[in-house]
Amino acid sequence: MKELLHYREIPGNSPGYYAVLAMLGLLIALGxxxxxxxxxxxxxxTGMNNQIVWGMPHVFAVFLIVAASGALNVASIxxxxxxxxxxxxxxxxxxxxxxxxxxxxxxxxxxxxxPDRLIVAMTYYxxxxxxxxxxxxxxxxxxxxxxxxxxxxxxxxxxxxxxxGFFAFVWRLILTTGTGSIFxxxxxxxxxxxxxLAPVFILMSxxxxxxxxxxxxxxxxxxxxxxxxxxxxERLRKLQGVFIATVLFFxxxxxxxxxxxxxxxxxxxxxLDGDNVYSGLFWLGFVLIGxxxxxxxxxxxxxxxxxxxxxxxxxxxxxxxxxxxxxxxIGGQAYPLxxxxxxxxxxxxxxxxxxxxxxxxxxxxxGIGGAAFAIAIVLAGIKILRFLPLSLANxxxxxxxxxxxxxxDKPVAGKQARA
Amino acid sequence: xxxxxxxxxxYRRRFLGKGAALVGAAALxxxxxxHTIAHAKPADEAVTSKVRWGFLIDANKCAxxxxxxxxxxxxxxxxxxxxxxxxxxxxxxKITLRNKQTNHSITLPMMCQHCEHPPCVDVCPTxxxxxxxxxIVLVDKHICIGCRYCMMACPYxxxxxxxxxxxxQAPDVPRGKGTVESCxxxxxxxDRGETPACAEACAxxxxxxxxxxxxxxxxxxxxxxxxxxxxxxxxxxxxxxxPGVRYQxx
Numbered sequence: 001m002k003e004l005l006h007y008r009e010i011p012g013n014s015p016g017y018y019a020v021l022a023m024l025g026l027l028i029a030l031g032x033x034x035x036x037x038x039x040x041x042x043x044x045x046t047g048m049n050n051q052i053v054w055g056m057p058h059v060f061a062v063f064l065i066v067a068a069s070g071a072l073n074v075a076s077i078x079x080x081x082x083x084x085x086x087x088x089x090x091x092x093x094x095x096x097x098x099x100x101x102x103x104x105x106x107x108x109x110x111x112x113x114x115p116d117r118l119i120v121a122m123t124y125y126x127x128x129x130x131x132x133x134x135x136x137x138x139x140x141x142x143x144x145x146x147x148x149x150x151x152x153x154x155x156x157x158x159x160x161x162x163x164x165g166f167f168a169f170v171w172r173l174i175l176t177t178g179t180g181s182i183f184x185x186x187x188x189x190x191x192x193x194x195x196x197l198a199p200v201f202i203l204m205s206x207x208x209x210x211x212x213x214x215x216x217x218x219x220x221x222x223x224x225x226x227x228x229x230x231x232x233x234e235r236l237r238k239l240q241g242v243f244i245a246t247v248l249f250f251x252x253x254x255x256x257x258x259x260x261x262x263x264x265x266x267x268x269x270x271x272l273d274g275d276n277v278y279s280g281l282f283w284l285g286f287v288l289i290g291x292x293x294x295x296x297x298x299x300x301x302x303x304x305x306x307x308x309x310x311x312x313x314x315x316x317x318x319x320x321x322x323x324x325x326x327x328x329x330i331g332g333q334a335y336p337l338x339x340x341x342x343x344x345x346x347x348x349x350x351x352x353x354x355x356x357x358x359x360x361x362x363x364x365x366x367g368i369g370g371a372a373f374a375i376a377i378v379l380a381g382i383k384i385l386r387f388l389p390l391s392l393a394n395x396x397x398x399x400x401x402x403x404x405x406x407x408x409d410k411p412v413a414g415k416q417a418r419a
Numbered sequence: 420x421x422x423x424x425x426x427x428x429x430y431r432r433r434f435l436g437k438g439a440a441l442v443g444a445a446a447l448x449x450x451x452x453x454h455t456i457a458h459a460k461p462a463d464e465a466v467t468s469k470v471r472w473g474f475l476i477d478a479n480k481c482a483x484x485x486x487x488x489x490x491x492x493x494x495x496x497x498x499x500x501x502x503x504x505x506x507x508x509x510x511x512x513k514i515t516l517r518n519k520q521t522n523h524s525i526t527l528p529m530m531c532q533h534c535e536h537p538p539c540v541d542v543c544p545t546x547x548x549x550x551x552x553x554x555i556v557l558v559d560k561h562i563c564i565g566c567r568y569c570m571m572a573c574p575y576x577x578x579x580x581x582x583x584x585x586x587x588q589a590p591d592v593p594r595g596k597g598t599v600e601s602c603x604x605x606x607x608x609x610d611r612g613e614t615p616a617c618a619e620a621c622a623x624x625x626x627x628x629x630x631x632x633x634x635x636x637x638x639x640x641x642x643x644x645x646x647x648x649x650x651x652x653x654x655x656x657x658x659x660x661x662p663g664v665r666y667q668x669x
Contacts, residue, residue, distance in 0.1 A: 042583035042596045049505035050579050053567040113565015113580060113597030120562050124545040131544035131568055187658060188538060188574030337576055339529075339654060340516055340669070347514040347529070348504065351576060356505070 005088050005389045005396055007153075010224045012383035017223070024376040031369010034362040035110035043113065046363050051355030052333045057111035059325045060367030063208065064104030064374060065138070065179055066201055067321075069172040070209020072097040072145065073239075075152075076172075079165025084399045085235055089217065090165075091387040094149040096213050096378055097172075098142055103374025105138055107366055130181050137175040144168045153386060176202045183328065190267040191332030196257065200250045207243035208321040211314035214240065216378055218307045221392065229394035230305035231401070237310045241298030244317060248291045251324075267335045271327060276354070278331035281323040290320005330357055462610070471535075471554035471663060472604055473635040474618065475642050475651060478527040478668030480629035486513055488528050488630060491620030495605060497589035508579035510602040511617055516669065525668055528617065528630065531556055531577040531602035532654065532662035539569035539578065548599075554635075554663050555604045563598040570599060574655050575662075577601045604663075635663065 010017075038046055048055040074093035078086035086093075109115055125132045148168045151161035180201030186192040214236050221228040255272065258264040271278055294313035296303075303309040334355040339345065345352040382388055394401050492498065492511045500507045511530040518524070533556045539548045540556065547563035550556045558569075570578045578601040585594050591607035594600055605615035613619075614632045622628035633642030645651075651665040 039597075043580065044501070044503060044506045044582035049582070050508075050570070050576075051505065053570045053580060113567070113599070114563070117562070117564045120545055121564050124547075124562050126540075126543050126546040128541050129544045129568070131542065131566065135544065182568075185542075186572055188572060188655075333571070337574060339514075339575060341655075342519060343516040343669075344519055345514050345516045347512045349509045349512040349529075349576065350505070351512070351514055351529070 005391075007088075007091065007386035007388060008390050009384065009386055010220070010382050010388065012379075017379070017383075020223075021376060021379060024372040024379070027372035028369050028376065031107075031366050031372065032110075034365035034369065035115070038111070038362050038366070039115060046360045047358045048363070049355075049357070051350050052330060052357040054329055054333065055357060056359040056363035057107050057366050058329050059322060060370055061104045061107040061111070062179065062329065063322055063325045064100045064107070064371060066176060066205040066325075067208040067212050068097050068100035068104060068205075069141070069176045069179075069202075070205035070207065071100055071213045072168060072172050073206055073210055074213055075148070075165060076169040079148075079162050080169045085231065085397055088389045088392060088397055089213075089232070090161075091149060091152050092217060092220075092378075092382070093213060094145050094152065094168075095381045095387050096216055097209070098145050098149075099374045099377035099381065100209070100212065101138060101141060102377060103370040103372075106373055107370035110366055110370075111363075130178060130185060134175075134178045134182070137171070137178045141168075141171055141175050144171050172205075173202060176205045183332065188337060189332060189335075190264055190338060191271065191328075191335055194254060194257065196250065196254050200247075200254055203243065203247045203250050204321065204324070207240070207247045207317055210236070210240050210243055211317035211321070214310055214314040215318075216375070218311050220379075220382065220388065222307075224388075226388070227391040227393040228307065229392055229397060230307075231394040231398035232392050233307045233310055234305055237298050237303070237313070240310070240313060240317070241295055244291050244295045244298060248287075248295070251286075263338075263341075266338075270335045270354070271331055276331075276334075278327045278334065281331075282327045285323025286320045286327065289316050290323060291317075294320070333357075466551050466553045466610075468552040468554075469636060471635045472609060473533065473554065473633070473642065473663035473665065474615075475631040475633075475645055476527060476664065476666050477629045477631075478525045478666055480626050481513075481525070481527050481668075482624070482626045483515070483526045485624055485626065487620040487624050487627075488617035489513060491616040492530075492602070495589065495608075495616035496592045496603070497585075497587060497594070499585060499587060501583060503582075506580075506582035508581060508600065510579070510600070527666060527669065528621075529575065529577075529654075530617070530664070531604070532575050532660070532664045533602075533604060534663070535661035537660065538572040538574065542568045542572040544568065551606075553609075555606050555609070556601075557603055557606065558598065558600055560593050560595055560598050560600075565597040565599065567599060574658055574660070 046055060072093055074086050075090035075097075077083045078090045109118055112118075121135065125135075127133070144164070145168055148161065148164040151157040151164045177198040180198035183192040184194055184197035217236075218228065218233070255268065258268050270276070271282060273279055294316040297309050297313040334357060336352050336354060339351065389396070489511050496510060498508055498510060511528050513526050514529045515526045516524060533554055535554065537548070537550055537556045540550055544566060545562045545564055547559045548556070548569050549559060565580065567580055570580060578599050580599050581594060581596045584596045588594050592603070605613075605617075608615060618628065618630040618632040621630040631642050631645065633640040635643055635646070637643055638647075646665060649667065651667050652669060653662045653665055
């Protein structure tokens with residue numbers, strides 16, 4: 001007879017656990033301090049200016065928000081697409097999704113010119129604004145995933161977890177469409193203004209979200225010494241590979257479309273072949289480190305069954321994803337507005353020239369603080385509620401698990417969980 | 420005797436004459452003032468879409484080294500600089516254009532174009548960016564949260580974010596750190612029946628007036644007549660935002 005899965009809180013009383021929480025707490029405090037300083041002094045102490053109006057905080061925030069929606073993938077695959085192997089991972093997936101979104105939103109709010117007016121943002125709405133839609137999409141996402149988690153964790157409501165999961169799945173697709181459309185609907189800027197940005201953001205969410213999930217899952221199982229079988233690791237590795245490839249495909253199509261239109265040759269040359277940081281970040285950061293190398297790690301047999309390599313690939317995806325966000329958000333603004341097509345133009349207001357931006361320590365501090373807050377929520381959550389199975393050994397989670405493989409499987413899984 | 424009396428009579432006459440003139444002036448003055456005010460919009464009357472304020476800017480008349488409009492705007496609206504050009508606000512700026520094919524170069528003032536379909540208003544999450552019935556695009560400083568999405572959306576780079584504490588504000592022009600602002604078409608002056616500061620300053624220059632202010636909806640206004648009889652264009656007309664600011668000479 002198959003053993004049952006038991007979900008249990010982590011003990012969370014080891015010095016290691018508290019050390020990690022203390023470190024995260026310090027990063028959160030530094031982030032809050034940075035936000036206070038920026039708010040107090042005004043944004044002139046940041047790298048942002050009237051040319052580059054969205055800076056490093058937005059790179060972090062949009063990354064976290066996009067990853068939040070993607071982190072829910074694992075739960076969706078279980079509830080919506082009925083894949084049994086993902087079921088034990090579903091509660092953690094929901095928790096990570098909510099945590100990342102909260103972390104991202106904190107950054108976004110604290111970077112506002114008037115963060116004290118959050119209540120205004122919640123009470124005055126212009127429903128033609130994609131930002132206004134997003135306020136509902138984000139808060140709605142948190143509420144829906146909370147209900148979904150409740151349905152998953154409360155045995156009496158388990159039956160309802162499937163419709164709740166389906167609803168959350170559709171909602172998060174709309175959410176990432178909304179995030180992509182913040183840029184996609186900007187008609188005036190040549191680097192944006194493309195409907196394909198919405199699907200690009202959806203695919204990026206799949207990849208970035210899963211990468212964050214992989215690291216947290218493996219990290220937590222390794223830290224708590226709970227068994228993590230290679231069936232899970234292997235499945236996540238393959239899935240990550242597929243997501244990386246689809247992101248690459250959509251980004252390629254996005255750039256090919258732009259390259260075909262003569263009027264966009266300037267901005268494409270700027271992003272893809274410019275004498276600037278953006279081209280470097282795109283090719284070296286996003287394409288090579290963030291896509292090609294992790295793609296090989298995720299697809300080649302030599303890296304099979306290795307949690308360590310999956311973490312490596314996931315870290316590279318995150319680094320590449322941040323690089324890509326930087327290129328999209330900052331690079332897209334740095335390229336000057338084509339206010340007078342056919343003319344060369346200049347002014348004291350930096351018209352017609354490439355915008356300059358150097359991220360300040362405060363913006364990076366705020367971004368890291370938000371990310372630390374997201375991780376802290378996850379670590380606190382798994383101590384308070386039963387998000388995690390005691391064991392994810394192959395014998396428990398793999399529907400195709402057979403007794404013959406058992407002998408060979410057990411020690412390997414044990415070793416990898418500690419890898 | 421008679422000489423003395425005649426003198427007194429003369430004084431009397433003069434006194435009465437001057438007195439009458441004063442009384443007359445005092446009686447007429449309120450009427451004259453009222454007449455002026457009647458041409459402006461009374462303070463308690465809502466703005467209407469019957470008028471649409473706008474500029475017609477003739478780049479041919481805009482001298483390269485003249486920045487009278489910029490200086491007038493800064494003074495009128497209390498736009499102080501901090502010596503940080505990257506973050507200092509600019510409501511109006513002079514742009515120099517050079518045609519890449521012909522090398523012909525011109526300069527022109529650029530400010531908020533007060534679009535009929537303003538993208539900044541579309542994207543503003545709280546509705547702080549809004550368009551008045553008379554076509555003036557403004558920011559409600561009380562509900563702007565400083566998200567800068569409008570700055571991302573504006574095709575004319577017309578808006579500035581206030582990056583630091585501002586002091587010495589003009590009484591009619593509230594500004595505040597952490598909010599976004601742009602040319603208000605000197606709405607406070609327009610509501611008093613005056614013309615925007617830049618247009619007024621431009622008219623006083625040797626080459627001017629390059630900036631003509633008026634009601635685009637009134638077929639008898641000077642601006643509407645000139646737009647009807649002379650060629651003009653809108654910047655990035657392909658966006659079809661129908662800007663209230665039109666240009667000649669580009």
